[in-house]
Amino acid sequence: MTAGPHRSPGADLDRTVGRLLTIGTNAAVLLLAIGCVLMFAYRLDPLAGGPPLEPGLIIDDITHLQPAGFIWLGLLVLLATPVMRVVVSLRGFIIGRERTMSIVAALILVVIALSIVLGRAES
Amino acid sequence: MLVGLWLITGGAAAGLFGSLLGLGGGVLIVPLLTLVFNLPLLTAVGVSLVCVIVTSGASAGVFLERHVANLRLGMTLELFTATGALLGGLVAFLLPEKALEILFSGLLIYTSITMLRRGRAAGGPEEETVVDEEVPGEDQFFDASLSGPTYRVKRVPAGALGSVGAGVVSALLGIGGGIVKVPVMHLVMGVPLRVATATSNLMMGITASAGAIIYLSRGLIDPFVTAPTALGVFVGASIGSRVAHRIDVRILRALFVAILLYTAFQMLLRAFS
Numbered sequence: 001m002t003a004g005p006h007r008s009p010g011a012d013l014d015r016t017v018g019r020l021l022t023i024g025t026n027a028a029v030l031l032l033a034i035g036c037v038l039m040f041a042y043r044l045d046p047l048a049g050g051p052p053l054e055p056g057l058i059i060d061d062i063t064h065l066q067p068a069g070f071i072w073l074g075l076l077v078l079l080a081t082p083v084m085r086v087v088v089s090l091r092g093f094i095i096g097r098e099r100t101m102s103i104v105a106a107l108i109l110v111v112i113a114l115s116i117v118l119g120r121a122e123s
Numbered sequence: 124m125l126v127g128l129w130l131i132t133g134g135a136a137a138g139l140f141g142s143l144l145g146l147g148g149g150v151l152i153v154p155l156l157t158l159v160f161n162l163p164l165l166t167a168v169g170v171s172l173v174c175v176i177v178t179s180g181a182s183a184g185v186f187l188e189r190h191v192a193n194l195r196l197g198m199t200l201e202l203f204t205a206t207g208a209l210l211g212g213l214v215a216f217l218l219p220e221k222a223l224e225i226l227f228s229g230l231l232i233y234t235s236i237t238m239l240r241r242g243r244a245a246g247g248p249e250e251e252t253v254v255d256e257e258v259p260g261e262d263q264f265f266d267a268s269l270s271g272p273t274y275r276v277k278r279v280p281a282g283a284l285g286s287v288g289a290g291v292v293s294a295l296l297g298i299g300g301g302i303v304k305v306p307v308m309h310l311v312m313g314v315p316l317r318v319a320t321a322t323s324n325l326m327m328g329i330t331a332s333a334g335a336i337i338y339l340s341r342g343l344i345d346p347f348v349t350a351p352t353a354l355g356v357f358v359g360a361s362i363g364s365r366v367a368h369r370i371d372v373r374i375l376r377a378l379f380v381a382i383l384l385y386t387a388f389q390m391l392l393r394a395f396s
Contacts, residue, residue: 025180119340
């Protein structure tokens, strides 16, 4: 009953989740850096207001070396990284049969889903 | 291009200061963007929330791999911080900007006082909570399964309540919320300071994401301001974490408190102008 928090049946969950966070953040920052270089190369004024998020245009912008495509992809990867951390943890808890922690992780995902729904509903 | 470089530099300074002094950096980014670059407060908060995710992702991964952060405790509390952030993100759009500026000034003054207290306490041995006897009537699951090898987590419901507050403040003002979460975990729940700080850092990612998603949905995350600022924060925080052990932060802390108080004054002026 008094076992520590770092026992994870099967895989080392802490390490897996830690690596996921590091890789996701580094990938996002790399995309943001490319976007910044392109923004400077095109002499765009950051304070003039960037284009809004249009997911359908991201790939097109990237293939045309437009900064907005790289930056929006970087921002989406960044926002998705903590959420993926919860998803991977949930999987680990289910495999380790940690029922209460599985419910906690699932509820966090519900709150994130509510943020998306309510954010859009009110906008 | 010059403005972009200034945003990177400002972000790097916020990331460096934040990392050296154990803060997320959001407390500096919002005033930087509003007072120096004259951006609306809600836009600054949206950018700052993204920067908080960068700071959290860069350091929490290392904390987890080194088993300093407590994943289960962090996830249990972040259910409540994320709920608070959802509420804060929705409330932020209902409040007038002046009210948010006054709240932010209050946060800056509170942070200054906390930094001064931390400065006085620095140098003493870290308070470690040892495993104590089973307390009858306490929550059996949470107390036991969230505890670490050298400490027992106590008063989970109180910690959950504090976490909701931290989440509301985070989404409302664009900060990581560590200034609330760390004292709650350490002083109320009996978590050692080092574990509380690392776990708070881990929690910031999902808390800031819950808030940032709402700001993104409302079109308040400007990609061209966010990218250079977040890039700067990443660089500054990375440098800070490497040199932190070599720097005497006492003078830095005094300078930081002076900057925070000056910024609070400027923010109040802006609110009442």
